[in-house]
Amino acid sequence: MARNALPPVRRGLPALLMDRSVPGRHASTLPVCDVPLSPLPPADLLRDDLPLPEVSEGELVRYFLHLSQLNYAVDTTFYPLGSCTMKYNPKWHDEVAGWPGFAQVHPLQPEATVQGTLRLLYQLQQFLSALTGLPAASLAPLAGAHGELAGMLIIKAYQRAHGQDQRDTILVPDTAHGTNPASAAMAGFKVVTVPSDAQGNVDLSALKDAMNERVAGLMLTLPNTLGLFEPNVLEVSRIIHEGGALFYGDGANFNALLGQVHVADLGVDVLHLNLHKTFSTPHGGGGPGAGPVLVREPIARHLPAPIVQVAEDGTFHLVTPESSIGRIGGFAGNFGVLLRAYCYIRSLGAAGLREVSEQAVLSANYLRVLLKDVLALPYERTCMHEAVFSAALLKAHDVRAHDIAKRLIDYGFHPPITYFPLIVPEALMIEPTETESKETLDAFTAALSSIVREAREQPEWLRSAPHGAPVARLDEARAARQPDLRWRPAAP
Amino acid sequence: MTYSPHTDADRVAMLEAIGVDSVDDLFADIPESVRATRFDIPSPLTEQEVRAELSRLAGRNRIPEVSFLGAGAYRRLIPAVVDEVVGRAEFATAYTPYQPEVSQGTLQATYEFQSLVCQLTGMEVANSGMYDGATALAEAALMSARITGRQRVVVLEGVSSAYREVLATYASGPDLVIDPIAPGSLPLDEGAACLVVQQPNFFGYLEDLRRCAEAAHAVGALLVVSADPISLGLLRPPGHYGADIVVGEGQALGNAISFGGPYVGLFACRQEHLRQMPGRIAGRTLDAEGNPGFVLTLQTREQHIRRERATSNICTSEQLVGLACTIYLAALGRTGLRQVAELCYQKAHYAAARIAALPGWRLPMEGIFFQEFVAVGPRPPAEVNAALLRQGIIGGLDIDGRIPNGMLLCFSELHSRHDIDRLVAALDSVGGE
Numbered sequence: 011m012a013r014n015a016l017p018p019v020r021r022g023l024p025a026l027l028m029d030r031s032v033p034g035r036h037a038s039t040l041p042v043c044d045v046p047l048s049p050l051p052p053a054d055l056l057r058d059d060l061p062l063p064e065v066s067e068g069e070l071v072r073y074f075l076h077l078s079q080l081n082y083a084v085d086t087t088f089y090p091l092g093s094c095t096m097k098y099n100p101k102w103h104d105e106v107a108g109w110p111g112f113a114q115v116h117p118l119q120p121e122a123t124v125q126g127t128l129r130l131l132y133q134l135q136q137f138l139s140a141l142t143g144l145p146a147a148s149l150a151p152l153a154g155a156h157g158e159l160a161g162m163l164i165i166k167a168y169q170r171a172h173g174q175d176q177r178d179t180i181l182v183p184d185t186a187h188g189t190n191p192a193s194a195a196m197a198g199f200k201v202v203t204v205p206s207d208a209q210g211n212v213d214l215s216a217l218k219d220a221m222n223e224r225v226a227g228l229m230l231t232l233p234n235t236l237g238l239f240e241p242n243v244l245e246v247s248r249i250i251h252e253g254g255a256l257f258y259g260d261g262a263n264f265n266a267l268l269g270q271v272h273v274a275d276l277g278v279d280v281l282h283l284n285l286h287k288t289f290s291t292p293h294g295g296g297g298p299g300a301g302p303v304l305v306r307e308p309i310a311r312h313l314p315a316p317i318v319q320v321a322e323d324g325t326f327h328l329v330t331p332e333s334s335i336g337r338i339g340g341f342a343g344n345f346g347v348l349l350r351a352y353c354y355i356r357s358l359g360a361a362g363l364r365e366v367s368e369q370a371v372l373s374a375n376y377l378r379v380l381l382k383d384v385l386a387l388p389y390e391r392t393c394m395h396e397a398v399f400s401a402a403l404l405k406a407h408d409v410r411a412h413d414i415a416k417r418l419i420d421y422g423f424h425p426p427i428t429y430f431p432l433i434v435p436e437a438l439m440i441e442p443t444e445t446e447s448k449e450t451l452d453a454f455t456a457a458l459s460s461i462v463r464e465a466r467e468q469p470e471w472l473r474s475a476p477h478g479a480p481v482a483r484l485d486e487a488r489a490a491r492q493p494d495l496r497w498r499p500a501a502p
Numbered sequence: 503m504t505y506s507p508h509t510d511a512d513r514v515a516m517l518e519a520i521g522v523d524s525v526d527d528l529f530a531d532i533p534e535s536v537r538a539t540r541f542d543i544p545s546p547l548t549e550q551e552v553r554a555e556l557s558r559l560a561g562r563n564r565i566p567e568v569s570f571l572g573a574g575a576y577r578r579l580i581p582a583v584v585d586e587v588v589g590r591a592e593f594a595t596a597y598t599p600y601q602p603e604v605s606q607g608t609l610q611a612t613y614e615f616q617s618l619v620c621q622l623t624g625m626e627v628a629n630s631g632m633y634d635g636a637t638a639l640a641e642a643a644l645m646s647a648r649i650t651g652r653q654r655v656v657v658l659e660g661v662s663s664a665y666r667e668v669l670a671t672y673a674s675g676p677d678l679v680i681d682p683i684a685p686g687s688l689p690l691d692e693g694a695a696c697l698v699v700q701q702p703n704f705f706g707y708l709e710d711l712r713r714c715a716e717a718a719h720a721v722g723a724l725l726v727v728s729a730d731p732i733s734l735g736l737l738r739p740p741g742h743y744g745a746d747i748v749v750g751e752g753q754a755l756g757n758a759i760s761f762g763g764p765y766v767g768l769f770a771c772r773q774e775h776l777r778q779m780p781g782r783i784a785g786r787t788l789d790a791e792g793n794p795g796f797v798l799t800l801q802t803r804e805q806h807i808r809r810e811r812a813t814s815n816i817c818t819s820e821q822l823v824g825l826a827c828t829i830y831l832a833a834l835g836r837t838g839l840r841q842v843a844e845l846c847y848q849k850a851h852y853a854a855a856r857i858a859a860l861p862g863w864r865l866p867m868e869g870i871f872f873q874e875f876v877a878v879g880p881r882p883p884a885e886v887n888a889a890l891l892r893q894g895i896i897g898g899l900d901i902d903g904r905i906p907n908g909m910l911l912c913f914s915e916l917h918s919r920h921d922i923d924r925l926v927a928a929l930d931s932v933g934g935e
Contacts, residue, residue: 023610027618035835036838037833038833040841041918048848048852048855055708057736060621062832062835063835074587074590074829077593082604083596085594085595086592089596091600094598099595100505111557111563112760113760114565115563116761116896117575117759141541143538152637153633153819155805155817188804188806188807188808192815193815195812196675196814198676241533270532272536272541293598294593294820294825295825296630299818314671335671336668338637339633339637340575340762340765343763344763345764356544356552362503365504372520375520376520392530394528416603485788490785494785495785495799496620496627496628497613
C-alpha cells in the first residue's frame, strides 16, 4: 500500500506554441532569392496576416520533447491495446525508409526511373498473396478501414457485374469493429447485424435466417474481436456462398494466423490486412498505416488502382485493373509503410512469421490463464492473439473497467482496450503480442491482481485514478459539450 | 529473428501454466483440413543481407540531381528538427490516444496541428487529418452531400485528375453524381451539393475564389477548396472568401515525397458543420483537479461509437505525418513560410519568363500562377523528358493527353538560379535537336 501513499505527480502541460511565440524568433534558415524579382500578385489576392508561431530551434525541440515525454508508447511501456497489435517495431526499418533512394522518389516519375520501388512493391504483393492464398493484391489502400472500404466497393462491383444489383446488404457480426459497419455503409450498403452464440462464435442459425437474395457479403474478423477463432468457419463460408454472397475477411487480427493457414482455404474471397499491426510498423500515435486488399482471381479485375504488374521483358508497371473500382488514394499507397512490411517479411521468412503467431498466441493464452481468476473470463476457451475479460463483478464495489484501466497507468502500464467488444459487459481486451517477455506478462498480472484487491478495499482510490499521470482524469463530457478545438488569442 | 523474447524455458513454463502440451494445441480451433505448413516466402535474410538487397533496389531508382516534377507531391527543404522529433519513439510508437491521461503529448500536438491548419486556411475548425489530400477532398464532397441533402457534386476542371478519380470512387458508395465543369460555365444549377475547386489549380494557376463562392452560395451549395498549404504562406486563405470546407495535401509541410505516401490530408470547415466532419478531433478540457488537458472529442460522429451511422469509416489516419506538418510550420513560422512561398513564386516566374522566350516554346495559359505552370514545347514531352534525363534532370509532368505537347513544371526554394538555367538550356537544346 506504500504505493498509494505517493503524492500525486502533476507536471502540468507546457504552454502552446502560439502562447510562447515572440516576434522575430525563427527556427529555420532559408536561401536568399537568387533570381530577379517578379511583381507579386495584386494585393487583394495576398494575405495580410500569417498567424504562425515564432520560436527558436532550441525552444522548439525542448517543447516537442517535453510533449513526447507525456506519452506512453510501446518503446517505453507494455501497451496491450486489444486488436491493435502493439508489438515492437524494428528500428532499422525506419532508417531504410529514410534512404534517399526510396524517400526522394517522386510518385509521378517515369516508370523506367522507379524500377527498384516497383519491383519491391510487386514482391510485396507476391508475399502477401503467398501468406493468404489470395492471388491478387492492391497495395493502394492507406489504412485498415480504407482497405475495408475498397473491399466493400469491390463486392458491390462484383455483384453488379453479375447482374445482382439487388444485393444491397452486408452482414456483420455483433463482435465486429465499428469500422466494418461504417465501411459497408460508406459503400452504400445496408448493414444487418448477426448475433454471436454462447461460445462467442457466429450464431449459425441466425446467419441462415439472415441470408437472402439481398445479401451481397458477410464481413468476418479472423480471429474475431473476442480473440476467438471461428471453429465453424467452413460452415459459415458454405452458407454465405450458397446464398450467392461473398466472404469478406477482416485481417486486423492476422497476427494470430501468420504462417498457420491460407485464409483463402477458409473460403475468404476478399481480405484486407493491417500492415502496421501484423507486419510491425510504428503506429505513429494513430497512423500512418497501410491496408492492402487481396482477392480471389475472378474478383481481381475490380481491385483498386494502381496495382503493380510485371511485363514480359521483366519491367514493372503500375496498371489499372480492367473493371477497377477506381483510384482510392492520390498515388500508389503508403510506400513508407509498405517498405517496412517488406523488411519484416524478408527478414523473418515463412518460419519466422509462423513463430510470430505461435508466440503471440502463447502469450495471450498465458495471460488468459493467469488472469481468469483475477477478472472474469466470459468465454472459457482457448484464445488466439488476445483475450477479453470482464470486470462486471467489481460493479458491486462501484468499480468499472474504466477505473481499472486508469489505475493501470499508475503501475506503469498502458491500459487495454475497454468496453469493446460491445457484447461483453465491462470488457477489458488485452493483446500482449509476441514481443513481450514472460516477466512483463507476470508483472502485468501482478499489477492487475493488486488493482482488483484495491477495488475491494479502497475503491475510491481507483475511481480517482490515475494518480501518477501528467493530468488527472479528464472530463470528456465537458470537451464534447464545450468544444475547444483550436488555439485562440487570450482576451486582452 | 522474430523479436520475441521467449526462450525455450519460457515456452515450457508458459505451456505448463496453460495446461497444454504444445503450441500447436492452441490452434486447434482452426480446422485440421485447412492447416497449412507451406508458404511460398523466400528464406529469411539477416538485417545486413536485407539492407544489401534494398540498396540494390534503391540503386535501380533514378534520383536526379534536380527535378521539376510536382503535381501534388513536392520536394522541399525540410529542417532537420522535423525528422528528429517525428522519430522520437514516444510519438512514433504510441497509438491512438484512447487513454488521454498517458497520451497528452500526442493530443496536445494534435490540438496544435488543428490550430495551425485553421490559421493557415482561415477556417474555424479542423480535424486531426485524413489519409491524404485526395481522400480529404472526396470526404469533403460526401460531407457536403450529407449537409445539403443533395446528390450532385460539381467539380471545376482544374481539379487534379487523380483527385477526381478518387472522388469518383468514394462517390460510387452513396451514388453521388459528379459533374465536371469549366470555370466559364458558372453560375451553378440548383441541386448542387458543392462546388469543388483546387487552388492553385492542377495547372498551377489561381482560380477566382470570390466568384466560385458567390456561385456556390447563390444556389445553396457549399464551396469546397483544395488548397496547396505552401501557397497559403502568400495567398489570401480560402476561409476569407467564404469557403465552407478547405482540404489540402499536407505532404509539402515537412514530409518526404516517398513515392506517394504516407501523406496527410488537411481538413477544415466552418463551425456550424463541425458535427458532420469526418475523422478524429482533439479538444481541450479540464481534468478532475481543474487543470487543462486534452482528449479525443465529439466521438459520437465516429465509427467506433456510431458504427454504420458514423460520418466516415476512418479510424487510423496519419497522425505522425500531421506531427511533421506541425513541427515544420512552427520551425518556419510566420516569416519563414511567407519566404518559402515567395521563393517558389519567384523561381517559377523567373523560369517561366526564360522558357517563354525560347524558340518553339510557349506558355499556353493566362492568369496568375504560383509555383507551377504549363509549358508547351516543339516536341512530345516524353521525348523532351528523356533528353533531360540524359542530363541528370527530371523534367515536368507529361500532360500531353490534356494539352498537346504540354508539360507541367514545378519550382521551389530548392532550385537555384543555376538549376533553372540548366533546365532552360536543356529545353533549348531539345527544341533545336
